[in-house]
Amino acid sequence: MLCLASKSPRRHQLLQQLGAAFDVLDVDVPERRAIGETPLAYVSRVARDKAVAGARVRPHDVVLGADTEVVLGDDVFGKPRDAADAAAMLRRLSGRTHAVISAVWALGAGREECAVCVSQVRFAALDENDIAVYVATGEPFGKAGAYAIQGRGAALIEHLEGSYSGVMGLPLFETARLLRGFGIMPPA
Numbered sequence: 395m396l397c398l399a400s401k402s403p404r405r406h407q408l409l410q411q412l413g414a415a416f417d418v419l420d421v422d423v424p425e426r427r428a429i430g431e432t433p434l435a436y437v438s439r440v441a442r443d444k445a446v447a448g449a450r451v452r453p454h455d456v457v458l459g460a461d462t463e464v465v466l467g468d469d470v471f472g473k474p475r476d477a478a479d480a481a482a483m484l485r486r487l488s489g490r491t492h493a494v495i496s497a498v499w500a501l502g503a504g505r506e507e508c509a510v511c512v513s514q515v516r517f518a519a520l521d522e523n524d525i526a527v528y529v530a531t532g533e534p535f536g537k538a539g540a541y542a543i544q545g546r547g548a549a550l551i552e553h554l555e556g557s558y559s560g561v562m563g564l565p566l567f568e569t570a571r572l573l574r575g576f577g578i579m580p581p582a
């Protein structure tokens with residue numbers, strides 16, 4: 395059986411798109427970047443930690459864990475703590491291009507495989523009113539970088555280079571390829 399170790403409703407929805415049956419596991423792992431850890435290494439480690447936590451509960455299944463972070467230079471933006479934090483993130487992203495890194499790990503049958511997906515997202519220039527209105531919608535909460543490409547946040551994005559599903563939380567091309575490696579998906 396395939397399991398998705400994630401509380402994210404976006405990840406559940408995205409994995410459903412691939413048509414595979416799966417169970418959802420509720421895991422909680424700390425998301426704290428270690429000193430000197432690169433953004434890429436951090437995202438990959440957290441995604442693996444989630445998969446490992448899931449595999450502890452379901453040792454005989456194939457377990458997926460994923461993580462998504464917004465990266466500007468060496469700064470990693472996770473989910474905003476509150477409205478002020480969300481506004482501060484959006485101010486930093488305004489008028490600039492940032493990276494969205496998504497990592498997914500598959501663990502099971504004595505194997506583990508990983509895929510990492512990096513997308514580039516260019517934001518429109520936002521003024522204080524734009525930011526206040528967007529934060530007031532509540533959409534930024536629970537989203538890395540304080541926006542949702544799948545929601546009203548789409549109106550803030552001038553350009554995307556990479557994977558829409560990766561930005562949303564689970565890169566589907568890469569995930570499908572990983573799953574086929576575990577014999578889970580029908581061949582494309």
Ligand SMILES: Cc1cn([C@H]2C[C@H](O)[C@@H](COP(=O)(O)OP(=O)(O)OP(=O)(O)O)O2)c(=O)[nH]c1=O
Pocket residue numbers: 399400401402403404405421425444460461462463464473494536537538539541542543544547561562563
């Ligand atoms: C950039 C972006 C992120 N997100 C979401 C996807 C993830 O749910 C969240 C990033 O936080 P994560 O820590 O990757 O995931 P999570 O805490 O929501 O869920 P779990 O750890 O249980 O798997 O941001 C969007 O929904 N849309 C976007 O455009």
